[in-house]
Amino acid sequence: MNAPPPRVEALPVSLKAGWAVGALGVAILLNGIGALSLFYMVSILGIEPAIAGGLIFATKILDMLIDPAIGMASDRTRSRFGRRRPWLFVGALLSALSFLAFFAPPAGLDTPALLTLWAAGALVAYTLGYSLFNVPYMAMPAEMTDSYHERSSIHAWRIVFVSLGGFLAAAMAPVLLEALGKGERSSYATVGVIGGTLILATTMATVLLTGRARSIDRGPAVVGIAGELGALWANKYFLRLISVKLAQLIGVFATQAAMIFFLVNALKLDLSILGAFGAAMTVSTIATAPLLVRFSKRYGKREAYIVAGSAYILYSLSWLLASPGEPVWALVLRGLVVGVAAGGNVILAMSMLTDIIEWDARRTGVRREGVYAAVYSFVENGAAAFGPLVIGFALSLAGFEKGNVAAAVTPRVEQALLLGMVYIPVAMGALAIVLLLGYRLTEAQLRGDAARQVEKSA
Numbered sequence: 001m002n003a004p005p006p007r008v009e010a011l012p013v014s015l016k017a018g019w020a021v022g023a024l025g026v027a028i029l030l031n032g033i034g035a036l037s038l039f040y041m042v043s044i045l046g047i048e049p050a051i052a053g054g055l056i057f058a059t060k061i062l063d064m065l066i067d068p069a070i071g072m073a074s075d076r077t078r079s080r081f082g083r084r085r086p087w088l089f090v091g092a093l094l095s096a097l098s099f100l101a102f103f104a105p106p107a108g109l110d111t112p113a114l115l116t117l118w119a120a121g122a123l124v125a126y127t128l129g130y131s132l133f134n135v136p137y138m139a140m141p142a143e144m145t146d147s148y149h150e151r152s153s154i155h156a157w158r159i160v161f162v163s164l165g166g167f168l169a170a171a172m173a174p175v176l177l178e179a180l181g182k183g184e185r186s187s188y189a190t191v192g193v194i195g196g197t198l199i200l201a202t203t204m205a206t207v208l209l210t211g212r213a214r215s216i217d218r219g220p221a222v223v224g225i226a227g228e229l230g231a232l233w234a235n236k237y238f239l240r241l242i243s244v245k246l247a248q249l250i251g252v253f254a255t256q257a258a259m260i261f262f263l264v265n266a267l268k269l270d271l272s273i274l275g276a277f278g279a280a281m282t283v284s285t286i287a288t289a290p291l292l293v294r295f296s297k298r299y300g301k302r303e304a305y306i307v308a309g310s311a312y313i314l315y316s317l318s319w320l321l322a323s324p325g326e327p328v329w330a331l332v333l334r335g336l337v338v339g340v341a342a343g344g345n346v347i348l349a350m351s352m353l354t355d356i357i358e359w360d361a362r363r364t365g366v367r368r369e370g371v372y373a374a375v376y377s378f379v380e381n382g383a384a385a386f387g388p389l390v391i392g393f394a395l396s397l398a399g400f401e402k403g404n405v406a407a408a409v410t411p412r413v414e415q416a417l418l419l420g421m422v423y424i425p426v427a428m429g430a431l432a433i434v435l436l437l438g439y440r441l442t443e444a445q446l447r448g449d450a451a452r453q454v455e456k457s458a
Contacts, residue, residue, distance in 0.1 A: 011145055011154070018209025019140060020157035022088070025202035026134055027165025028195050029095050033102065033126060034253065035170040038388050039260040040103070040188055042395075045115045046403040053257075053392020055116070059123040060385030064378045067131050071374025072228060074136040075367070083370070084136035085207055091133025092203035096196045098125035103192030105185075133203055135377050138350070139369035140210065142357040148443045149297055152351040156289045159346045161202075163285040163339075169195065171278020174260070174271035182271055183405045228371045231364060237356045237441045238372065244439070245349055246379045247432040248309065251425030252345075253387030255316065258420030261395070266409045266417055268324045273331060280332040284339025292344050301348050301355075302439050308344020309433045311337055316425040319418070355441055362446075391420045 041052035070087070077083045102122035109115050141154045173191050180187035232238055263269045296304035315338040322330070357372050394416035401407035409417070 010147065010150060015144070015210070015212055016154050016157045019144070019154065019206060020161050021209070022092075022133075022137060022161075022203045022206030023158045024161040024165040024168075025092070025095065025199040025206075026130070026137070027162045028169045028199050028202075029099055029126070029130060031166045031169035031256075032099060032173060032191070032195050033123075034256045034384065034387075035259060036173065036188075036191075037102070037123075038257050038392060039264075041119055042392075042400075042402050043405045043407070044183065044185060044188060045105075045119065046112045047116050047119070048112075048396065048402060049392045049400055050396040051116065051392075052119075053388040053390070055120050055123060056392075057385040057389035059120075059127045060381045062124065063127045063131055063381040064385075066128070067135055067374040067378045067381065068229070068371065069374075070131050070135045071139070071370035071372070071377075073370070074139060075370035081211075084140050085210065087136040088133050088203065088207045091129050091131070091136075092200060092207060094125060094129030095133055095203060096129075096200035098122055098129050099199055100192045100196035102126060103195070104189035131377065135374045136370060137206070137373075138353075138376065139373040141350070142354040142361075142369045142372075143367065146358070148355065148446055149293075151354040152293045152296060152301070152347060155347045155350045156293050158350070159289050159343050160286050162346055163282045163342070165198075165202075166342075167278045167282040168198070170256075171274045171282075175275040178271040228368060229375075231360065231366070231368065232371065232375055235356065235360055237359065237439065238353075238375075240435065240439050241349065241352055241356060242376065242379050244305075244432045244435045245376070246383055247428045247435060248312075248345065249380055249383030250386050251312070251316070251428035251432075253384045254390060254420040254424040254428075255387075257387040257391040258417045261391075261400075262319070262322075262417045262421050264405065265407055266324070266414055267322060267326050269326060273328065276328050277331045277335040280335030281339040281342065284336040285343040288340050289343045289347060292340075292347060296348060296351075300442070301352055302436060305344060305348040305352070306433055306436055308341050308348065309429055309436065312341035312345070313426055313429040313433075315341060316422055316429065319421040352439070352441070355446060359441060359446060387420065390424070391416070394419055 037056060038049070038052055041047040041055070042049050047055075074084055074087050077086065079086055102119065105115060105118045105122075109118050141151055144154065145151060173195070174182075176191060176194075177187050180190060260271070263273065264271065292304050292308065295307070315334055318334055318337070353372065353376060357369050360372075361367050395413065398412040398416040399410065400413050400416070
C-alpha cells in the first residue's frame with residue numbers, strides 16, 4: 001500500500017477565502033434562477049405555470065443525470081492544473097453566459113412559444129454550467145485539509161460568500177426590479193447582465209486563487225460507475241446525511257419557488273421589501289457562522305445541525321401569521337431566524353460530507369471526492385426540481401392568472417402558496433431532524449482511523 005499523502009492541518013486564510021469566493025457566483029446563479037425563474041416565466045414571459053415548472057423540473061433531472069459522470073471524470077482528470085480547476089474554468093464561462101441568456105432573450109422573441117423554447121435552452125445551458133463548476137468545486141475541501149475542524153472553518157468562509165451572493169440575487173435583484181419596473185422585460189435583462197458579470201468574476205477568481213491547494217492522487221481505480229456508486233451505497237454515514245439533505249432541501253426549494261408570489265400577490269408587498277429581509281438574513285448568517293462552528297466543536301456537528309434545522313422549522317411556521325401589509329420588522333425578524341438556519345445547514349452539512357469522504361478514503365484507499373460531490377449535487381438538484389414543479393402545478397390547478405404581476409389571490413391560490421411556504425418545509429424539516437438523530441460519525445472515530453492507517457503504512 002502507498003504511504004498516505006503528507007497531512008495538511010491549518011490552511012492560510014488566503015487559500016480558504018480564494019476557494020470560498022467562487023461560492024458568491026454560484027449563489028447568484030442558483031438563487032437568481034431559483035428565486036426569480038418561475039415568477040419571471042409566468043408573470044413576465046406569459047408561460048403557463050405548469051409548463052414553466054415543468055421546464056425547471058426537466059432541466060434539473062438532466063442535471064441529476066450528468067452530475068455522477070462529471071464527478072467521476074474530475075476524479076480521474078490529470079493535468080498540470082490539478083484534477084478540479086480545468087472543470088471549474090469551463091463551468092465558470094458557461095454559468096455566466098447562461099444567466100445572461102435566460103434573463104435577456106432577444107427582442108424578436110415575442111410569443112409564448114418562442115420564449116418557452118429560449119427559456120428551455122438557457123436553462124439547459126445553466127444546468128451544464130452549474131454542474132461543471134459546482135461538482136468539482138465541492139469536491140475540493142476534502143483533499144485540501146485533513147483537519148476535522150478546519151473543514152468547518154473552510155465552509156464558514158464559504159457561507160460568507162454564499163450569504164452575500166444570495167443577498168444580491170434573492171434580495172437586491174428584486175429591489176432593482178422594483179426600481180426599474182418589475183413588469184418590464186428590460187429590467188430582467190439588466191439583472192442578467194449584472195448577475196452574469198459577477199458570476200464570471202468570482203468563479204474565475206477561484207480558478208486563479210486555488211492553484212496552491214493540495215490535490216491528492218485518486219489511488220487505485222474502481223472500474224465503472226456501478227463500482228463507484230456501490231462504494232457510496234455501502235457508506236452508511238453518507239446515506240444518512242444525504243437523506244437528511246434531501247428532506248431539508250425539498251422544503252427549502254418549495255419555499256423558494258413560492259416566495260415572490262406570496263410576497264407580491266398574497267401579502268401585497270413590493271419586491272423592495274426583500275432588501276430588508278435579505279439584509280437581515282445575510283447579517284444573521286455571517287454573524288452566527290463562527291458561533292455555530294464553536295458550538296459544533298463543543299457539542300458536536302450533529303447537535304449544531306439540529307439547532308439550525310429547528311430554526312428553519314420555526315421560520316416556516318411563522319408564515320402562517322403573515323397577512324397583507326405585513327410590517328417590515330416582522331420580515332426582518334424572520335430574516336434573522338432563517339439566517340441561523342441557512343448558515344448551519346451549509347457549514348455543518350458540507351463539513352460532515354468532507355468528514356465522510358475522508359472516512360471512506362481511509363477505509364478503501366480510493367479518493368472519490370468528485371463522485372461524492374456529484375451524488376450530493378444530484379440530491380440537491382432533485383430537491384430543486386421538486387419545488388417549482390409542485391408549486392407550478394398547484395398554481396395552475398388553483399387557477400392563478402399568468403402574465404399579470406398583480407394577479408388576485410383566491411383562497412385556493414393562497415393554499416397553493418402556503419404549500420410551499422409552510423406545509424412542505426415544516427414536514428420535511430421535521431423528517432430531516434429525525435433522520436439526523438441517527439448520524440454517528442465523530443472526530444474520535446476519524447482520529448482512530450487515521451492512527452490505524454499510519455500503523456499500516458509504517
